Amino acid sequence: MRLHLVLLAGFGLQLAQGVALSAPTLRTPTRAPLRRARAVALQLPSEEVETASVAPSPAAEELPLADPAASEAFKKRLLERAPPGMSTVWRRADFWVNETATLLEVVNVLGRFDSCSEWTTRTEFTVWEDERAEDPRQAETFKRHEMAKRMGCAERVALYQNAPKLPFKNEALAASVGLTVEDFQGLEVTKAACNILYDALAESRSGLIPYATIDSRVGKMINPDGTFNELAFRFGHSKSTILIIVGWFIFGKANFIWILVGAKVLHDWRPDIIPSPVDLGLFKIWGII
Incomplete structure (x- = not known):
């Protein structure tokens, strides 16, 4: 009798261990597809963008932009050929933010589009569990993008996500600073340059600006003959900085x-x-x- 009890106890222990060991392997496959499905749902629209994208110029392909040293060296060579004012370093309108770019890099962003409609649609989104958390990356969510479309506004996020994918095409703008389209096509588009340009276009700290307003201000930064209107850029950026200072330190x-x-x-x-x-x-x- 005791032998039977021992055998039964041993069998029960092995069975319990088998269930305990196999339980996670049974649950894991049911959760993995959900995660993959979620990731695919966020990435599906990017296929449309890739098919509609313009192939980079040979100058861009020759420059290894993944190498920061090579990118910086290329920028220095362009600055040596450009007017001295293009070497001026600009900060964000939120001047405490550690983002800077030369005026040449700002022009590099400006010359890649004629209208904000070329970059307002984006397919890269950040997922946040806590929607109330205060973080600048909250602007990168799908919910924020949908809200911007309903309001008819161009997002700051959309500019710095999509501008690097656009080719530089404004020949007159490039010539006005002593360079060519191929030169700018090989120059890296940085997030800082996109943000600084958007600060000037927004004339405020806002990350959502109506389409028509953005296009109107872009038109002012490029003269009728295609040259760069630095005064209009300075005005927009200065106005943005002043309003931010007033907003934070007075009110x-x-x-x-x-x-x-x-x-x-x-x-x-x-x-x-x-x-x-x-x-x-x-x-x-x-x-x-």
Whole structure:
């Protein structure tokens, strides 16, 4: 009898161990396809972009952009041929952000499109579990992209994601700084240069600007003869910087809430005399800060 009990106990122990060992292998295959399906869903649209993309010029293929040293050396050679002003280093309008680019690199982005419609559609998205987390990369989510399309706005994210995929095509703009289309085609498009250009186009800290507004400001930065209008770029970038400073250091986002509330209360009290916060343009300032 004892022998039977020992045998049964041993068999039960082996069975329990077998179940314990095999249990994870049974669950793993059921979860893996879900992850793969999710990744495919995010990447599927990129196939359309790849088929419509323009092949890079020979100059771009010859330059090993993956090598930072080679890319930097190529940029220095172009700066030696370009006017001295092209070597000016610019910072973000958020001047505390560690992103810089030469004016030549900004022109390199500007000459790759005529309208924002060439880069507003994007297919790369960041997935966030906590949508309330404060992080600049929240702007890279699919939800933010859908919102931008509904609002008819061009995203900052879309510019720095898609500009490197566009060919440099503005021959007159290239000639105005003493270079050629092939020269610019071989120059790396950096995220910092895209952000600095967008700061000037937005004339604020906003990451969403209406299509028509972006196209209008792009038209001002390129003169009718195709030359670069540095004054228009400086104006837009300076305005953006000033508004950011005013927003953060004078109003403060937390304090500005009380200005909105106070304006709303006063408007409700005497709507015939006191304009609403919308009429006063306070929500535009809120978007800036």
